[in-house]
Structures are given as structure tokens and as C-alpha cells.
Amino acid sequence: MKLEIRPSFLVSALRQSAQVQKGIRKMVELAALLSLQELLNHEGVHLEKIKGLLTRDGKPQYTLRVTRAARAIATVEGDRLVLLLVEPDHDKAYH
Numbered sequence: 001m002k003l004e005i006r007p008s009f010l011v012s013a014l015r016q017s018a019q020v021q022k023g024i025r026k027m028v029e030l031a032a033l034l035s036l037q038e039l040l041n042h043e044g045v046h047l048e049k050i051k052g053l054l055t056r057d058g059k060p061q062y063t064l065r066v067t068r069a070a071r072a073i074a075t076v077e078g079d080r081l082v083l084l085l086v087e088p089d090h091d092k093a094y095h
Helices: 007-014 018-033 036-041
Strands: 002-005 048-054 060-065 071-077 080-087
Touching: 002 018, 007 018, 007 080, 018 060, 018 080
Parallel strands: 002 080
Antiparallel strands: 048 060, 060 071, 071 080
């Protein structure tokens, strides 16, 4: 899948621990290789729509597993996965 990495993702990624940054690298490499459907079905990435949370322009937001605790926040725009943010706390990613 094509990836778009927003500046907010880069800034939040650079603020993470070395362990989370390693997870980000793995997640980005995997997301670039797989289709949206494959990401939705992949147990390691665990791409999941966040219920009730939309972008400003009404698009659904998704989480992707970075580590056991950390999640990436993304949206899908056409054939692109747009990475928006890294949230180190799993629970905060859903709010």
C-alpha cells in the first residue's frame, strides 16, 4: 500500500523510546508491502477502525499496532495509508 507520512507522525515518532521507534520501522515496512485488505487481516499490525472518531473532513481513523502498548493513528485516502501520529499509550489512541 502507498504510504503518506505527515509531519505530525514524524514529530511524534522521533519523541518515542528506542523500542517504540523499532516497532515503528517494522510497522512502516510491513504496511508498505501489504494491501489494505491484508493489513486489515494481519494479526501483527492489527489495523482497526476507531469507532466514532473521524478526521476533520469526516474520514474514519484507524490504529495500527507499533508495540504491545504503542499505536499509530492513520486514515485511508484512496490507495494511500496516511500516517498521522504515534501514541505510546494504547488506551489514549482510541480517544
